[in-house]
Amino acid sequence: LGNMWAQDWSALYTKLSEEKQPLDITKTIKEQKWNASKMFHEAEDFFVSIGLEKMTATFWEKSIITKPDDREVQCHASAWNMHEGDDFRIKMCTDPSVEDLRTVHHEMGHVEYYMLYKNQHVLNREGANEGFHEAVGDLIGLSVGTKTHYEKLGLMKSTDKYNPTDILLMSALTKIAFLPFGYILDKWRWTIFTGETPFEKMNEKFWEYRIKYQGVSPPVKRNESFFDGGAQY
Template sequence: MWSQSWNNIADLVQPFQNKQLMDVTDEMRRQGYTTKRMFETAEAFFYSLGFDNMTDLFWSKSMLERPEGRDVVCHASAWDMNEPRDFRIKMCTTVNHEDFITIHHEMGHIQYYMQYKDQPLVYRNGANPGFHEAVGDTIALSVQTPKHLKAIGLLNDVNEQDKDTDINFLMLMALDKIAFLPFGYLIDRWRWSVFRSSTSPEKYNENWWDLRCRLQGISPAVTRHSDDFDPAAKYHIVADVPYIRYFVSFVIQFQFYKAACDAAGNTEPLYKCDFYNNKVAGEKLRSMLQLGSSKPWPEAMEKITGQRRMDAGPLLEYFEPLMDYLKKQNGDDYGWEDKCPENPPPCVKGGSSRPELHSWICVLLPVFIALVGWLK
């Protein structure tokens, strides 16, 4: 509902409709996957790179499914209890593709905790918050390649040499990784403007939608008012979790991914690289994670990529075939208007967020006018 990931419209925008969609939800359900098996599959990938398995305490203390009979905060999270071997995930897992990827994300946090556990307490942290968010996603980029999904039996009959299938795959990835970028950027743009009082309380919702229209190219489905507060629908706003870390993560995870692929001797285009089982790639990642926050982040970056900057180059390299395809398809016809569209008139279906007003204005008022006209 935040338009932060667009993969639910994958079937509508898939470039080659007659070719396979790379979503493995149906296959997982057909094979009777359970939550436990999803976590074990993720664990096995990390283990193949030379990482440690989850601890006994992880399996006994984590909450991996929505509990019965009590309310919990279901937003997935990973916890370092700062006790030996006590690391936990809290998640209300559903058996589907999206949650399978989220599991890798959360387990990436756990692996980071485990790698820097011997650092002094003050350094048991990510090199910067974006690094912490990027670890599991880096692994998931490899997991999601058609080659890997096929290897673990979740994708059948996929032709890896087929260019159309590649474009379908990259579109699915872009609906997640590219569609997220403006969203990841605008959350804290909005919040920082609130903190420095350049957005006043009466403008909270209006400025929120200005950013949504301008940066994301989306507009509200129904009329919004100054007493609505849509930003509060986002967990990180109400839970006071900084957000720019995710924007950073979505850029640097491609840098980490490329570094791991290079270490694994990948010769294929970047988006095809699966470094499963490659201990050299694993060692490269671990050497960076073990630093925790004991060194400034550019040093951690250098450890894995050989240079010290945040760089969108690998992200662009990854999506290059899709970019070329879209440029051919769309020509110069792309983009959107900066401004939010005017509010729809109240009598348009869905045009008013106030049902009681809607019935007055749209139904009773015309009847009243007609009645007055008739009486005259």
């Protein structure tokens, strides 16, 4: 499936598309030699174009947008509000791919949200609810993944063959495929909290739910010496 947790099936896109030459934005990004800095500045330009703020000087100084060579880091992309003036940051080991281009916009969406409520009392510097921050980022991601915007970025030509269904397919493989994964992860952990699942059966229960709700099975035999449910960030 191309994803360690089977939460994102977008790697199957080129195999599932009915087009003989499926839209491959990642290939174009690599051919044009985009790097992390280019991807982040294009994301910033997008937010400015819709009336939002530029990233702060501190953001560009202190964010980590590529994997450091001198130390190990947690590469899961995340945005941070340091609650210190204009100190907002993103930590991400960015690769030149359409998936990471969307992720950059998503994480920068969090930062834009941080910036908009930075003058609120510290107790109010949070999203309207836990899902709202994610919704802002994903909304921007959907706007970015259009033919019009890809043309603006120079990643597509107006003459390129384009099947709108392919964009819907990519969205489905990215978002709909996540739903059962997200559901079973919460369902599984709550059975641990309530005592329904004993500690010595945690991995067994995890894979019971994976097979039942997500339809995926482990590539190799698992047992209780593994803690697969805790492998996700």
